[in-house]
Amino acid sequence: MLFLQSLISGLLTGGVYALAGIGMSLVFGVMNVSNFAHGDLMMLGMYMAYFVFTLLHIDPYISLVLVMPTAFLFGFALEKVFINRVIHHPHQNQILLTIGLGLIMSNSALLAFTSDPRILTTSYSSSSFNILRDVSVSVPLLLSFLITCVITATLYLFLAKSRTGMALRATSQNREAAQLMGINVSRMSAIAFGIGTALAATAGALIAPTYYIHPLAGHSFLLKAFTICVLGGLGSVVGATVGGLIIGVVESMSSTYISTDWKDVVVFVLFLAVLLFRPQGLFGKKGGQ
Amino acid sequence: MKKAVIPVLLLSVGLLVPLVIGDNPYITGILITVLMMATLASAWNILGGYAGQYSFGHAAYFGAGAYTTMIILSSSNSNPLVAMAAGVVVAGLIALVTGAIVFRLRGHYFGLASIAVAEIVRLVVLNLEFTGGAQGILLTDVKFYGLDLNSKNPFYYGMLIALVLTLGITALVRRSRTGYYLQAIREDQDAAASLGINLAYHKNKALLISAALTSVVGSLYAVYIRFIDTHAVLDLRLSIEIILTAIIGGVGTLWGPLFGALLLVPLAEILRSNLLGEALVSHGIVPEASVVGIFLKEHLAHAHVLVYGIITVLCILYLPKGILGLFRRNGK
Numbered sequence: 337m338l339f340l341q342s343l344i345s346g347l348l349t350g351g352v353y354a355l356a357g358i359g360m361s362l363v364f365g366v367m368n369v370s371n372f373a374h375g376d377l378m379m380l381g382m383y384m385a386y387f388v389f390t391l392l393h394i395d396p397y398i399s400l401v402l403v404m405p406t407a408f409l410f411g412f413a414l415e416k417v418f419i420n421r422v423i424h425h426p427h428q429n430q431i432l433l434t435i436g437l438g439l440i441m442s443n444s445a446l447l448a449f450t451s452d453p454r455i456l457t458t459s460y461s462s463s464s465f466n467i468l469r470d471v472s473v474s475v476p477l478l479l480s481f482l483i484t485c486v487i488t489a490t491l492y493l494f495l496a497k498s499r500t501g502m503a504l505r506a507t508s509q510n511r512e513a514a515q516l517m518g519i520n521v522s523r524m525s526a527i528a529f530g531i532g533t534a535l536a537a538t539a540g541a542l543i544a545p546t547y548y549i550h551p552l553a554g555h556s557f558l559l560k561a562f563t564i565c566v567l568g569g570l571g572s573v574v575g576a577t578v579g580g581l582i583i584g585v586v587e588s589m590s591s592t593y594i595s596t597d598w599k600d601v602v603v604f605v606l607f608l609a610v611l612l613f614r615p616q617g618l619f620g621k622k623g624g625q
Numbered sequence: 626m627k628k629a630v631i632p633v634l635l636l637s638v639g640l641l642v643p644l645v646i647g648d649n650p651y652i653t654g655i656l657i658t659v660l661m662m663a664t665l666a667s668a669w670n671i672l673g674g675y676a677g678q679y680s681f682g683h684a685a686y687f688g689a690g691a692y693t694t695m696i697i698l699s700s701s702n703s704n705p706l707v708a709m710a711a712g713v714v715v716a717g718l719i720a721l722v723t724g725a726i727v728f729r730l731r732g733h734y735f736g737l738a739s740i741a742v743a744e745i746v747r748l749v750v751l752n753l754e755f756t757g758g759a760q761g762i763l764l765t766d767v768k769f770y771g772l773d774l775n776s777k778n779p780f781y782y783g784m785l786i787a788l789v790l791t792l793g794i795t796a797l798v799r800r801s802r803t804g805y806y807l808q809a810i811r812e813d814q815d816a817a818a819s820l821g822i823n824l825a826y827h828k829n830k831a832l833l834i835s836a837a838l839t840s841v842v843g844s845l846y847a848v849y850i851r852f853i854d855t856h857a858v859l860d861l862r863l864s865i866e867i868i869l870t871a872i873i874g875g876v877g878t879l880w881g882p883l884f885g886a887l888l889l890v891p892l893a894e895i896l897r898s899n900l901l902g903e904a905l906v907s908h909g910i911v912p913e914a915s916v917v918g919i920f921l922k923e924h925l926a927h928a929h930v931l932v933y934g935i936i937t938v939l940c941i942l943y944l945p946k947g948i949l950g951l952f953r954r955n956g957k
Binding site for chain 2: 425
């Protein structure tokens with residue numbers, strides 16, 4: 337029963353991790369940029385959900401209607417103003433630029449909202465129901481998971497069927513060839529970064545009811561999102577989805593069977609093991625080098 | 626001979642400074658931090674600047690030196706130099722493991738893997754018993770050949786020796802066969818490999834030198850502060866501060882990291898101690914009761930990391946070769 341319990345809570349949390357991972361993977365695929373500000377964008381999503389809830393009294397899950405477009409525009413603008421200018425620079429410059437942007441976001445949040453952690457308590461924050469005698473499912477986690485499924489499915493459809501989605505995938509496969517086919521690749525970069533930001537902020541808003549909201553909360557999620565991307569193969573959306581679920585389950589299993597203190601170590605060791613033995617990720621095709 | 630003028634001049638300034646400022650622990654403390662960051666950034670520069678391998682996990686080696694030294698000194702009456710040497714060995718071992726994993730990878734993967742290794746080191750230290758866990762380690766008493774270790778001057782000279790050593794090694798390495806191999810690897814790995822350069826061997830060599838020097842600074846820092854915890858010596862923030870110092874000064878140049886430290890450390894100190902905010906208010910430039918005045922007095926002290934972020938962004942966008950890069954067109 338303990339096994340089933342941690343499997344279920346792992347999968348439910350993993351769904352939200354997957355959302356953050358997909359956002360990062362999409363940015364990586366289309367722009368070939370590792371976004372080190374991703375965790376801080378998640379943190380902004382958490383605060384957005386928090387303030388929409390406390391000031392406008394809108395449920396955090398419904399607030400996504402506001403959070404997603406706002407975050408998309410924010411990401412679109414970030415790309416146009418900053419990221420766009422280092423897209424042909426060496427990787428380390430891109431990493432440092434996004435680290436810098438992340439520091440600006442987290443420390444502005446620290447100045448504006450102070451370092452006191454905030455808690456978003458909804459009427460159903462701590463409610464749960466039993467599916468078997470000893471196996472309970474947390475309502476907010478289940479809701480976030482279901483919303484994640486809807487968003488992921490919509491994103492798949494968008495990438496597979498729409499003209500913009502196809503252009504995004506083309507840019508991801510071969511930037512130069514896509515440009516020669518008349519695709520506006522710099523626009524695609526901005527759209528990809530916008531979607532990436534929206535997904536990060538959505539993941540943040542979805543976990544806001546179950547986590548402490550804190551200006552430096554993004555840090556631990558950043559490393560998790562990277563692990564998910566590498567696990568699934570950098571740039572692969574399907575890979576990131578599966579990677580997120582795997583990380584969620586691994587984390588929950590190691591909390592149950594080893595200890596909560598060591599769960600992050602297990603995740604990072606898994607990360608290095610993937611880099612060592614399968615650097616292209618579980619679903620990547622090309623060589624990781 | 627002309628080439629030796631600047632180093633000799635800088636060294637004599639470095640040696641004479643404590644005599645000029647006299648007994649001023651505050652200023653000496655800032656200068657020690659300048660020397661420390663300069664040494665750390667220079668040590669990072671051997672790997673990051675000359676070999677082009679940007680490590681985002683150098684805090685692991687700093688922490689290895691600091692923790693090994695503190696564990697040895699707090700449990701026995703050893704000579705600090707022996708503890709420092711033990712730190713170098715531990716840092717070297719971590720570097721060998723790291724090298725075996727990360728040097729098979731390139732680009733994004735290298736940076737990510739170096740962070741993962743450093744985070745594992747941090748979490749392991751945080752969760753083990755004998756490393757003091759979240760409480761850290763406190764050192765009550767330490768003796769070193771009758772020196773007065775309650776004064777800051779011995780540490781000033783200690784850090785100065787570490788800096789001279791690091792810059793000396795950098796100067797030797799960059800004009801050596803290994804140095805040219807490293808620069809060839811930085812410019813084009815595949816071309817370097819096709820010319821018969823053993824990539825993994827030379828990258829590991831650069832990493833080992835860099836890690837050993839970083840660990841020495843970690844040991845000095847631990848004995849100087851006499852208290853360490855994972856937050857102070859193993860945090861990702863430290864790794865990033867080291868890179869920033871090197872970048873702002875000029876990556877892949879001998880003097881760049883020192884310039885970076887001379888600029889960043891006093892700036893951080895001005896912001897942290899809120900000298901700027903207080904000066905603006907007390908000279909009547911900003912009225913004390915106004916919103917800006919209150920903000921400056923209350924919050925500017927917390928803003929130094931924010932300013933680091935802004936400097937990083939501006940530096941990457943407008944000054945990717947650092948301050949020294951402005952003066953050197955042909956990348957000498």
